Amino acid sequence: MADGATSYTVDEALLAMGFGKFQCLFLLYAGMGWISEAMEMMILSYVGPAVQHTWGLTSKQESLITTVVFVGMMVGAYSWGLLSDKYGRRKGFLVPAIVTSGFGLLSSFAPNYVTLILSRCLVGLGLGGVPVILAWFLEFMPAPNRGTWMIIFQGFWTIGAIMEAALAWIIMPRLGWRWLLALSASPSLLLLIFYIMTPESPRYLCLKGRKNNALRILEKIGKLNGKRLPPGNLVTDHEVELQEKIVPPKDGNEDDSGVGSSNPPRWKDSDMGAFRSQLMLLSPKLIRSTLLLWVVFFGNAFSYYGLVLLTTELNSGNNKCNPNELRSQKSGSVNYKNVFITTFAELPGLIISAFTVDKFGRKLSMAVMFFICCIFMLPLVVHQSEAVTIVLLFGARICITGTFAVVYIYAPEIYPTSVRTTGVGVASSMGRVGGMICPFVAVGLVQGCHQTAAVVLFVGVVFVSGICTCYFPFETKGRELTDSVASTKNEKPKATRQEEP
Structure with a gap:
């Protein structure tokens, strides 16, 4: 600061306190x-075939x-992000x-198709x-090893996903899809x-100028983690950048920037309206990242949920395109064992991501896994045996799980705090468009031979x-998070800061 007093930012405070008890507790909450x-998403691959058989629906229905x-998610991701x-x-x-919890429970009592559609x-x-909870959790993470x-x-x-597959395997043959819908709403409660x-x-809170409130929360984090905050005063990123640009006047009076005052300055984009927030995503600094991110989110959702649906459609009693193959399953049934097995593909996908995301970076990790996913999917252009199909879908799902995990790290990292959840929300909405389309490909085209x-x-x-x-x-590996589009903190990438012993 201008008077030479020591100071620290939120990033420096989190770095000093490290990953401790507070982050573990918040990890459990956010993870829920x-x-x-x-x-709620995995249930779609089980409920669809069951309801189709019960109510005599067409493949389009x-x-x-x-x-x-996905229509609801598209609107919700956009709205809740803003x-x-x-x-807050x-x-x-x-x-x-x-x-989610209320209508998830109510959908299990749907008396007809229209009511089910509306509730879902x-x-x-x-x-x-x-x-939103993803960006929320990210903002409590110290920069080193944030990706891991x-x-x-x-x-x-x-x-x-594994819990849902196990529930479906146990519940569906015995109690039916209504019980599965009801039990799947419990995590939201x-x-x-x-x-x-x-x-x-x-x-x-710092972005909004509520520095005292932010300090109280940081003190609670330090207490839970058994660590102390760095010496000095908490300052916002805006104050730091103003101090770097502005030389104090010779008469000793404070300038009008507000640095050192009891009311810390705020970025100009800290109180934007909804329309301006969206326009900010297409500003010169962000437009390239935003447009590319939309495509990647679309591709991730389209392929991930497509693979989930293909797992049921290629091995279900509804697939009548290979009449010469003996089928032991009755119409409308799903091979829950195969679905359960392929769901475990997500575990190696996450393990691979964890080892690569901070070592090789976000961009390279995603690109390689996307291309390997293509290799696994190509043989499925022609009908394969059940065993080969499961192996190929297992490999493809490993890769697409990995890319989905990494893009959900990269997206909130490239946006500043002022538009972080808006940016992630709109990108997620684009992904939901992919999710809306994929059932007509994975279900409609496959059932249409x-x-x-x-x-x-x-x-x-x-x-x-x-x-x-x-x-x-x-690349965002090792970068500190920024608070405003106007921030220059990351214009010149710095070497990854290591946590002090």
Whole structure:
């Protein structure tokens, strides 16, 4: 500061306190949100075939059960992201958790197809707020090894997917799809129970000029972690950059920047409206990252959920395109054992990501896994035996799980705090468009005996996504998070800072 007093930023405070008890507790809470979304999404591959058989639906009607969830998620991701950047991370996640748990439970009582469609669409609206919790958790992470910890966080998605596969295997043959829908809503209820214990992001509070509130939260983190805050005063990134640019006047009076005053200055984009926040994503500094990120999110969602649906469609009783092959399954049934096995592909996908994301960087990790996914999917352009199909889908899902995990780290890292959840939310909305379309490819084309066309489309989308990752403007490995679009903190990449012993 101007008077020469020592000071520290939120990044430096988190670095000094390290990853401790607080982050572990928050990891469990945020992870429950990820489990909730995984269970509500994985359920689609089980409920669709069951409802189709029970109510005599067409393949398009079955596909619509999945599509409406993505429609709701597209609207929700966009809306909750804006709300979170405007009013805070906690408030931006409370309403989505209520909507998801409430309508998830109500959908299990749906008396007809229309009611089921409407309730699942509203579940999707709530699920659209889950990316907010991802950015929320990220803002409590110290910069070194942030990627590895975020991959560990992504592991909760895999836990949710495996839990849903196990539940389906146990519940569906005995109690039916209604019980599965009801039980899958339980993680969202846990989020509401423990919500009161969660803190606001100190980075967000500093952006809004509420430095004292941010300091109190950092002190609580230090107390839980058994570490002390660095000596000196907490300063915002804006204050630091102003101090670097402005020389104090000779008469000793404070300039009008507000540096050193009791009311710390704020960035000009700290109180943007919804429309301006969206325009900021397309500003000269962000437009290239934003557009490429939209394509990658679209490709990830399209291919990931497509692989989930292909796992059931290529080995279900509804696939009548190979009449010469003996089938022991009755119409409308799903081979839950095969689905359960392929779900475990997410574990090696996350392990590979954890080892590569901080060593080789986000961009290279995503690009390589996208291209390897193409190699696994190509043989499926023609019908394969059940065993070969499972092996190929297992390998493809390893890769696409890895890319999904990494892009959810990269996305909040490239955006500043002022538009972080808006940026991730809009990108997630683009991904939901991919999710809306994929059922008509993975279900409609496959059941229409057009497996080759379906797989070619998936391979093409995955390949284009891999190309786009190569053109991202910069690598975020080891970079500190920025607070404003106007920030110059990361214009010249610094060497990765190591945590002091």
